[in-house]
Amino acid sequence: xxxxxxxxxxxxxxxxxxxxxxxxxxxxxxxxxxxxxxxxxxxxxxxxxxxxxxxxxxxxxxxxxxxxxxxxxxxxxxxxxxxxxxxxxxxxxxxxxxxxxxxxxxxxxxxxxxxxxxxxxxxxxxxxxxxxxxxxxxxxxxxxxxxxxxxxxxxxxxxxxxxxxxxxxxxxxxxxxxxxxxxxxxxxxxxxxxxxxxxxxxxx
Amino acid sequence: xxxxxxxxxxxxxxxxxxxxxxxxxxxxxxxxxxxxxxxxxxxxxxxxxxxxxxxxxxxxxxxxxxxxxxxxxxxxxxxxxxxxxxxxxxxxxxxxxxxxxxxxxxxxxxxxxxxxxxxxxxxxxxxxxxxxxxxxxxxxxxxxxxxxxxxxxxxxxxxxxxxxxxxxxxxxxxxxxxxxxxxxxxxxxxxxxxxxxxxxxxxx
Numbered sequence: 001x002x003x004x005x006x007x008x009x010x011x012x013x014x015x016x017x018x019x020x021x022x023x024x025x026x027x028x029x030x031x032x033x034x035x036x037x038x039x040x041x042x043x044x045x046x047x048x049x050x051x052x053x054x055x056x057x058x059x060x061x062x063x064x065x066x067x068x069x070x071x072x073x074x075x076x077x078x079x080x081x082x083x084x085x086x087x088x089x090x091x092x093x094x095x096x097x098x099x100x101x102x103x104x105x106x107x108x109x110x111x112x113x114x115x116x117x118x119x120x121x122x123x124x125x126x127x128x129x130x131x132x133x134x135x136x137x138x139x140x141x142x143x144x145x146x147x148x149x150x151x152x153x154x155x156x157x158x159x160x161x162x163x164x165x166x167x168x169x170x171x172x173x174x175x176x177x178x179x180x181x182x183x184x185x186x187x188x189x190x191x192x193x194x195x196x197x198x199x200x201x202x203x204x
Numbered sequence: 205x206x207x208x209x210x211x212x213x214x215x216x217x218x219x220x221x222x223x224x225x226x227x228x229x230x231x232x233x234x235x236x237x238x239x240x241x242x243x244x245x246x247x248x249x250x251x252x253x254x255x256x257x258x259x260x261x262x263x264x265x266x267x268x269x270x271x272x273x274x275x276x277x278x279x280x281x282x283x284x285x286x287x288x289x290x291x292x293x294x295x296x297x298x299x300x301x302x303x304x305x306x307x308x309x310x311x312x313x314x315x316x317x318x319x320x321x322x323x324x325x326x327x328x329x330x331x332x333x334x335x336x337x338x339x340x341x342x343x344x345x346x347x348x349x350x351x352x353x354x355x356x357x358x359x360x361x362x363x364x365x366x367x368x369x370x371x372x373x374x375x376x377x378x379x380x381x382x383x384x385x386x387x388x389x390x391x392x393x394x395x396x397x398x399x400x401x402x403x404x405x406x407x408x
Contacts, residue, residue, distance in 0.1 A: 122394065124401070150405075157401045165392045166401070178392060185389040188369045188382060190326065197328070197361045197370070 003196065005098040006186055007089065007115050008033065010179065011108035012123030013156040017169045021123060022102035024176045033098035033183065036089055039071070042080035055085060073103060073110035084111070098183065105159050112162055119186050121179060122163035126170035207400065209302040210390055211293065211319050212237065214383065215312035216327030217360040221373045225327060226306040228380045237302035237387065240293055243275070246284040259289060277307060277314035288315070302387065309363050316366055323390050325383060326367035330374035 012018050026035060039055040041062050050056045057065075062081045065071050074083030084101060092099045101111065111118060136146060160166055165182050169175045186192070216222050230239060243259040245266050254260045261269075266285045269275050278287030288305060296303045305315065316324060340350060364370055369386050373379045390396070 154405055157398075157405055160394055160398055160401060163394050165389070166394050166397050167392060178388070181385045182389050182392065184382070185369070185386050188371060188386065190364055190367050190370050193370050194361075194364055197364060201358055201361055 003096055003192070005033070005093040005096050006183065006192075007093060007111075007118035008098060008100045008179075008183055009108050009111055009118050009120045010100070010102045010123060011105050011120070011163070012169075013105070013125065013152075013159075016123045016125055017172070017175075018102050018123055021169060021172055021175045021179070022100070024172050025100070025179060028176065028180070033100045034092050036084055036092075036099050036101045038082055039065070039074075039085050040080060040082050042082075072101075072114055073107035075104060075107055083107075086114075105156075109159075109162060119165070119182065120163040121165045121167055121182060122160045123169050123175065124160070124166055126168050207300055207396070209237070209297040209300050210387065210396075211297060211315075211322035212302060212304045212383075212387055213312050213315055213322050213324045214304070214306045214327060215309050215324070215367070216373075217309065217329065217356075217363075220327045220329055221376070221379075222306050222327055225373060225376055225379045225383070226304070228376050229304070229383060232380065232384070237304045238296050240288055240296075240303050240305045242286055243269070243278075243289050244284060244286050246286075276305075276318055277311035279308060279311055287311075290318075309360075313363075313366060323369070323386065324367040325369045325371055325386060326364045327373050327379065328364070328370050330372050 010018055010022060022035075025031065037051065037053075037055060039057055039062065041057060041059045042054075044050065044054075044056045048054065048056075059081065062074075062083070065083070065085070066074060066081075070086050072084040072086045072089055074081055076082075084103065084107070089099050089101075101108075103111070108120060112120060137149070167175050167178045167182075214222055214226060226239075229235065241255065241257075241259060243261055243266065245261060245263045246258075248254065248258075248260045252258065252260075263285065266278075266287070269287070269289070270278060270285075274290050276288040276290045276293055278285055280286075288307065288311070293303050293305075305312075307315070312324060315322060340353075371379050371382045371386075
């Protein structure tokens, strides 16, 4: 039986650049993990392929999957469902391949509940200066706007505690290299490799 | 106050090449950690400098330190004591610098007891083939010798469970690169950086 693959979850505040970092990761050569294809009820656009860009499903089919526990996580967004089919993730992990998810923070919390053994990476905005800029804005914003941004920043930071790693998105290539390192290091964890060594000993 | 540094402990079975890997790590440019200097009661050799190669102490001084809990770990080896002074490690960590220890497995277990938050890396012999070769020998060994080697290998693998990471010493440069990655990744752990982000928010 193959050693179970790792589930890698990349998430972070909206606007932090998760999608860009994920795309850059998958453009690298020698990636040893599978990208999990999302399922959606939104209309298939021209050029999009079912099972490649998304799994396109009807609302009824999607809701059946929700009811039967067939989704690792899901959310509704402007009237459409988006989610991660559990079966694909589970089968890929069981075959020994790592699976990479890039999802919103609320979805990531759902995954943490169902697969706590996953590796959860929180992408953060680059440093104090950037955070200040995002919150204070260009100096022309009303106090209410600034306060709302403050609250959002505090909420975001509080979500970080549910994650294993925090990676600053200062430059895309730095974030990519850190995320690839994290995956490599996680494969070196004793808890993941010790049974392989024990098996070696038995087979001697 | 500076963020506390990380304690990195490299250990592994005798003969696996810990010393070679450690030397190669410290020959790399841009190392951001301090090597912990050992204390010993053995005679200072020509060319050795007290406080650089070792802290040279008398047997009485060393035993006083043992009694007062001033050693992070120690062992006796052919009539001489070898150990790691706690004060140096603790002060360096408190100043925010990482400390790198390369020690024997028995010493590493003592450190795990006293500083469980350390990063414990177990260097392993390169793969099944090598392990088999080491155990079976060149085909001329008596059954008793082979059995003793078997027992030792099993003991060694069982020690691995007290460590966080297992790094195969297949080639020194691979082991070095993996160990450096581990240190980098450990600095990205949410548990280590979240207070920095919380501080940011407070200071806004």
